[in-house]
Amino acid sequence: MIEENVKSILSGISVNHYGERVTLVAAVKTQSPQDINRAIRAGVTDIGDNHVQEFRDKYDSIEGHPTRHFIGHLQTNKIKYLLGKTDLYQSVDRFELASELSKRSEKANLTSNILIEINVGCEESKSGFGYEEAIAAYSKIKELPALKIKGLMAMLPFTDDEEVLRPLARKMRVLYDGLKKIDSDICYLSMGMSGDYKLCIECGSNMVRLGTSIFGPRNYN
Numbered sequence: 001m002i003e004e005n006v007k008s009i010l011s012g013i014s015v016n017h018y019g020e021r022v023t024l025v026a027a028v029k030t031q032s033p034q035d036i037n038r039a040i041r042a043g044v045t046d047i048g049d050n051h052v053q054e055f056r057d058k059y060d061s062i063e064g065h066p067t068r069h070f071i072g073h074l075q076t077n078k079i080k081y082l083l084g085k086t087d088l089y090q091s092v093d094r095f096e097l098a099s100e101l102s103k104r105s106e107k108a109n110l111t112s113n114i115l116i117e118i119n120v121g122c123e124e125s126k127s128g129f130g131y132e133e134a135i136a137a138y139s140k141i142k143e144l145p146a147l148k149i150k151g152l153m154a155m156l157p158f159t160d161d162e163e164v165l166r167p168l169a170r171k172m173r174v175l176y177d178g179l180k181k182i183d184s185d186i187c188y189l190s191m192g193m194s195g196d197y198k199l200c201i202e203c204g205s206n207m208v209r210l211g212t213s214i215f216g217p218r219n220y221n
């Protein structure tokens, strides 16, 4: 099942309307190392964790050296567990986190790749910078010495109303294009989960984070 899901997703998403390759990140929260490894054997190249503890518990059981993303809310005191093991911190949602990540990366002689998380739907339940403050946040984070900003991440509201989702996804692409013009490191717009990834790719996303559509419904027990 996992294998078939991965193959059918990969064959459906390869390139977006801008001619950019779309990266599939498997959102692996609650999944066993066995199931994650099945997904990797079927073609998943990138995996994303939400929880530091899970990331640590499973780290050594994952095969095939996938690219590692962190996609959850990150407390600054837990950065140390991810440092040097995370290829892309997707969920940089506040300046304090960026600043601390830069400080710790610098001490470890590393440059950490990040995405700036934007709360494009202005939802209280979600973290991230406001859309209107995105450019200011970018400029401030850009000055931190040990980070490289690779793009933007957003989670759209949980609705299947395309009239709500489409304008938000388009707004994110506008912001992304603006940054891309001034910064050649910018190459990822991470937007799209199981419920909305097709729409997001249509609107210009080039990285999607999928859990349910790869592994089926999550079991939180």
Ligand SMILES: *Cc1c(COP(=O)(O)O)cnc(C)c1O
Binding pocket: 027, 029, 050, 071, 072, 155, 192, 193, 194, 195, 209, 210, 211, 212, 213
């Ligand atoms: C869980 C999660 C996903 C994947 O959600 P699905 O709806 O299961 O595809 C994507 N992004 C983030 C940040 C997540 O926490």
